[in-house]
Amino acid sequence: MPAYRHIAAVTPAAPVNMGGLVVKQPLPHGALDQIDPFLLLHHARLTFGAGGRQQDLGVPPHPHRGFAPVTFIYEGGVHHRDSISNDSVVYAGGVQWTTAGRGLVHSERPPKALAERGGVQELIQLWVNLPQRHKMSAPAYQALAAENTPTVTSEDGRVTIQVVTGSHGGVEGPIETLSPLLALNATFAAGGAHFFPLPPDYNAFAYFLDGQARLNKNELIAGEHLAHLPPGGDGVLIEATKKTRVLLMAGAPLDEPVAASGPFVMNRSVEIFQAMQDYSTGKMGVLKEEFG
Numbered sequence: 001m002p003a004y005r006h007i008a009a010v011t012p013a014a015p016v017n018m019g020g021l022v023v024k025q026p027l028p029h030g031a032l033d034q035i036d037p038f039l040l041l042h043h044a045r046l047t048f049g050a051g052g053r054q055q056d057l058g059v060p061p062h063p064h065r066g067f068a069p070v071t072f073i074y075e076g077g078v079h080h081r082d083s084i085s086n087d088s089v090v091y092a093g094g095v096q097w098t099t100a101g102r103g104l105v106h107s108e109r110p111p112k113a114l115a116e117r118g119g120v121q122e123l124i125q126l127w128v129n130l131p132q133r134h135k136m137s138a139p140a141y142q143a144l145a146a147e148n149t150p151t152v153t154s155e156d157g158r159v160t161i162q163v164v165t166g167s168h169g170g171v172e173g174p175i176e177t178l179s180p181l182l183a184l185n186a187t188f189a190a191g192g193a194h195f196f197p198l199p200p201d202y203n204a205f206a207y208f209l210d211g212q213a214r215l216n217k218n219e220l221i222a223g224e225h226l227a228h229l230p231p232g233g234d235g236v237l238i239e240a241t242k243k244t245r246v247l248l249m250a251g252a253p254l255d256e257p258v259a260a261s262g263p264f265v266m267n268r269s270v271e272i273f274q275a276m277q278d279y280s281t282g283k284m285g286v287l288k289e290e291f292g
Helices: 112-117 269-280
Strands: 009-012 014-018 021-027 038-048 059-064 067-075 077-082 087-091 095-099 104-109 119-129 140-144 151-153 159-165 181-188 193-197 203-208 212-215 219-222 225-229 235-242 244-251 259-261 264-266
Touching: 009 021, 021 225, 038 203, 067 077, 067 087, 077 095, 077 119, 077 140, 087 095, 087 140, 112 119, 119 244, 159 193, 181 193, 181 235, 203 212, 203 219, 203 235, 212 244, 219 225, 235 244, 259 269, 264 269
Parallel strands: none
Antiparallel strands: 009 225, 014 021, 021 038, 038 119, 059 104, 067 095, 067 119, 077 087, 077 104, 095 140, 151 159, 159 181, 181 244, 193 235, 203 225, 203 244, 212 219, 212 235, 259 264
16 A cells, blocks of 8 residues: 655635635645645636727736746637747646746737637636746747547546646656656546656645545545645545546746745845846847737
C-alpha cells in the first residue's frame, strides 16, 4: 500500500479585487505565502454580455519578469498577444505557458467572437517561479490546445487526466519548463478515484475548482479549496464524492530568496527596481494590439 502525502493545509479560494476584476485566490492565503516554486493562483470565472468589444475586456498590456505566468483554460478561450510577436488564441482544455524570463509585455483578452456574442470564460492563472539562473533568460511562449494534450484514463474509467508537463502513467506532457515540474488537469465523474504518484522531494498542491473529493481516504475537500502537499510519501489518492475538476501541480523547490513587487519576481530588491526601470524605458518590448 502506498504511503500517502501529508496534507499540510487546506486554504479557501478567497475573492480578491484585481483592479476591478474579482478572482478567487487560495495562494497565497494567510500563513501560506508560497508553495515553492508556486507563487500565486487565481481562479476566474467571468461572464460577458453580448455586444462587447474585445479591446474593452480582459487584461490589457502589462509586463512580467522573472517567472512563468501559466493560464489553464476551462471554458471559453483566451487571446494572448505579446511583445515578442506572439498572437495566439487557445480555447477550453488548453494551456498558455508564458516564460517571462528577462521580460515581456502581454495582454490576455477573451477571443473576439466570445466578446461579441457573450458567454463564459473560466481559467486559472498560476505563477511559477523561475530559478535564479534563468530569470534573465529569453522570454518564450508555448500554446497547447486541448486536442494536442495527451491524456491518461483511470482504471475505473471515471477520471480523465491531461498531462501538460512532466510524466504520469507513462505519458509525457509536451510543455517544456526551466525547472522540474508536473502539471496535471484531472476531471472526475462522481465516484471516480485515482492515485497520483508524486516525486518524493517535490512540493505539490491540488486545487479543486468545484465539486467535492476525499484525499487519502481521510480529508474531505470542497470545490474552490487548495490542499498543500509538502514533500514526502508516494503520492495522493483522490476520490470524488461529487464530480470535480482538479489541477494537480508538483515541482522541485528552488530554495532561493524571493523578492516580488507587482508583475516582477526576482531574488533581490535591487533587481525589482531594475525591472521597473527596464519596463519604463521599453527594454521589455512594446505591445501594440490590433483589433479587427
